[in-house]
Amino acid sequence: xxxxxxxxxxxxxxxxxxxxxxxxxxxxxxxxxxxxxxxxxxxxxxxxxxxxxxxxxxxxxxxxxxxxxxxxxxxxxxxxxxxxxxxxxxxxxxxxxxxxxxxxxxxxxxxxxxxxxxxxxxxxxxxxxxxxxxxxxxxxxxxxxxxxxxxxxxxxxxxxxxxxxxxxxxxxxxxxxxxxxxxxxxxxxxxxxxxxxxxxxxxxxxxxxxxxxxxxxxxxxxxxxxxxxxxxxxxxxxxxxxxxxxxxxxxxxxxxxxxxxxxxxxxxxxxxxxxxxxxxxxxxxxxxxxxxxxxx
DNA sequence: TTGCAGGGGTCAA
DNA sequence: TTGACCCCTGCA
Numbered sequence: 001x002x003x004x005x006x007x008x009x010x011x012x013x014x015x016x017x018x019x020x021x022x023x024x025x026x027x028x029x030x031x032x033x034x035x036x037x038x039x040x041x042x043x044x045x046x047x048x049x050x051x052x053x054x055x056x057x058x059x060x061x062x063x064x065x066x067x068x069x070x071x072x073x074x075x076x077x078x079x080x081x082x083x084x085x086x087x088x089x090x091x092x093x094x095x096x097x098x099x100x101x102x103x104x105x106x107x108x109x110x111x112x113x114x115x116x117x118x119x120x121x122x123x124x125x126x127x128x129x130x131x132x133x134x135x136x137x138x139x140x141x142x143x144x145x146x147x148x149x150x151x152x153x154x155x156x157x158x159x160x161x162x163x164x165x166x167x168x169x170x171x172x173x174x175x176x177x178x179x180x181x182x183x184x185x186x187x188x189x190x191x192x193x194x195x196x197x198x199x200x201x202x203x204x205x206x207x208x209x210x211x212x213x214x215x216x217x218x219x220x221x222x223x224x225x226x227x228x229x230x231x232x233x234x235x236x237x238x239x240x241x242x243x244x245x246x247x248x249x250x251x252x253x254x255x256x257x258x259x260x261x262x263x264x265x266x267x268x269x270x271x272x273x274x275x276x277x278x279x280x281x282x283x284x285x286x287x288x289x290x291x292x293x294x295x296x
Numbered sequence: 297t298t299g300c301a302g303g304g305g306t307c308a309a
Numbered sequence: 310t311t312g313a314c315c316c317c318t319g320c321a
Contacts (some may be wrong), residue, residue, distance in 0.1 A: 127305080129306080307314095
């Protein structure tokens with residue numbers, strides 16, 4: 001069948017999608033936006049999103065989502081992989097100089113996943129002062145402890161826990177996940193979400209800056225984490241999460257000197273406009289892969 | 297083998 | 310503006 005420009009077929013316990021462009025699972029899953037997609041020996045990825053455990057493979061022509069059917073694709077994965085967005089237009093718009101052309105060429109297969117906002121929120125609180133392998137380990141531990149088992153073939157995977165589960169956990173018990181000082185933030189934030197103090201449903205309706213201010217009321221959510229939450233949940237693209245890597249790459253490639261966070265934010269707004277979230281993602285992936293500024 | 301510095305950020309002083 | 314914060318890794 002055809003669905004919004006893609007040809008979709010049923011495979012062996014899987015759905016096969018033809019016509020996907022501007023995609024490469026390595027770029028998309030390893031550009032720092034998500035922590036639950038694990039590369040397998042054959043180059044495919046196992047992952048859990050929502051209440052689904054699947055395997056995703058890509059041969060340059062066919063996107064195969066194993067352990068899913070056409071209904072799942074239409075109701076969930078189409079949106080999750082942002083397949084309604086034409087990334088060739090975005091790339092054309094942000095590749096406005098040699099730096100960006102190189103970055104876009106390097107991460108040509110990045111798509112910004114539309115992840116569950118609650119999961120992104122807790123994942124990026126965990127990311128504070130932490131490295132990717134450790135973040136992935138903690139997210140996995142929390143899911144095993146408080147999530148629900150879902151199966152792919154005979155293997156159990158664990159869904160990301162809901163806010164109630166984290167809000168009602170004891171801090172002592174939560175700390176088994178090895179999150180350290182971040183556990184208190186996770187729990188307090190979970191409480192704020194449960195009590196309705198901050199409504200996740202409302203956020204999408206707010207203007208970006210207002211949503212950002214709302215998010216920053218949560219413990220453990222500062223400017224950088226708030227921008228990540230807005231970008232990776234598909235809520236806003238007019239944010240430019242500025243961590244030390246992005247700061248370094250901007251200083252080295254654009255400013256040619258030290259620059260403040262404020263200067264970088266202002267520059268990104270003026271230079272990339274409402275697409276600065278995408279620009280950030282290409283730059284970030286490029287900077288990490290090439291260790292831009294890693295020595296300074 | 298052991299010890300120590302510092303990390304993709306936030307908060308409080 | 311600066312240091313502390315948990316835990317882990319890399320490197321003497």
